[in-house]
Amino acid sequence: MNKIRALIAEDEEILSFTLVKTLEKLWPELDIAYVAANGVEAVNHALKIFPEVIFLDIKMPGKTGLEVAEELAEEWPGDKPFPLIVFVTAYDEFAIQAFEHQATDYVLKPINDARIAKTVQRLQAKLEDKQERPSELERMIAQLGQLNPAFAGLNNPSVERLTMIRAAVGNQIRMIPIGEVLYFEATDKYINVVTADQSSLIRMSLRELLPQLDQQLFWQIHRSYIVNTQHLQYASRDETGKLSLHLKGSTQKLQVSRVYAHLFKQM
Numbered sequence: 001m002n003k004i005r006a007l008i009a010e011d012e013e014i015l016s017f018t019l020v021k022t023l024e025k026l027w028p029e030l031d032i033a034y035v036a037a038n039g040v041e042a043v044n045h046a047l048k049i050f051p052e053v054i055f056l057d058i059k060m061p062g063k064t065g066l067e068v069a070e071e072l073a074e075e076w077p078g079d080k081p082f083p084l085i086v087f088v089t090a091y092d093e094f095a096i097q098a099f100e101h102q103a104t105d106y107v108l109k110p111i112n113d114a115r116i117a118k119t120v121q122r123l124q125a126k127l128e129d130k131q132e133r134p135s136e137l138e139r140m141i142a143q144l145g146q147l148n149p150a151f152a153g154l155n156n157p158s159v160e161r162l163t164m165i166r167a168a169v170g171n172q173i174r175m176i177p178i179g180e181v182l183y184f185e186a187t188d189k190y191i192n193v194v195t196a197d198q199s200s201l202i203r204m205s206l207r208e209l210l211p212q213l214d215q216q217l218f219w220q221i222h223r224s225y226i227v228n229t230q231h232l233q234y235a236s237r238d239e240t241g242k243l244s245l246h247l248k249g250s251t252q253k254l255q256v257s258r259v260y261a262h263l264f265k266q267m
Helices: 013-026 039-049 065-075 093-102 113-128 133-152 206-212 258-264
Strands: 005-009 031-036 053-057 084-089 105-108 164-169 172-177 183-187 190-194 199-202 218-222 225-228 232-237 243-247 253-256
Touching (some): 005 013, 005 039, 039 053, 053 065, 065 084, 065 258, 084 113, 133 258, 183 206, 206 225, 218 253, 225 243, 253 258
Parallel strands (some): 005 031, 053 084, 084 105
Antiparallel strands (some): 164 199, 183 190, 183 225, 243 253
């Protein structure tokens, strides 16, 4: 009988050590194949070893647990069952309510044997239920669609909305009215601000930018893209069913990830 493989992503060494030892005690048949120290490692190794179970810390350097789950939901090959994901988090009231709707499980820090034992039982039951496994990807996509806006702070009315973008164009600083922006594209440590006539750079992440935008107009459609819906011309699907957006004033087709496809379900 093949062992169940697990990946743990936790940047705090003491906590990852504690989780490993607790799982070894409560679930000795589990093969803990890799322990990642950050979100980037978690994605890279998950897509190499394809574990059946992943424990993700919500707050990690590189990529958060939610960003890891989103990238895996987008990149996971269709011929392999999507893993059961357990979020490990220091958030309490909001996280519990949200995770209870869709997550395989969540564990609040600090962890303890009794709580992990319940998690192990839940995971084992799901792994034995072969009919349940194909729905895990859809479950995670639904959860991420529900959680991402809240964690980004989009619903916080105290956040001041941007009306002007200060962006670098060569050695100059350009002032760009927010309405002229077609889309924002994440590129390493920068965001590419694309208008109809040129591209400019600002130094921040999409996660930092998103709460400052009007959520009625600016939609995140992919982990790398936020689009201004005022410039949306039409959406199209390819032969595999993947959705792309076409914007007025741009020849670039922007891919919509599985996590955000529900925004265009009427198209």
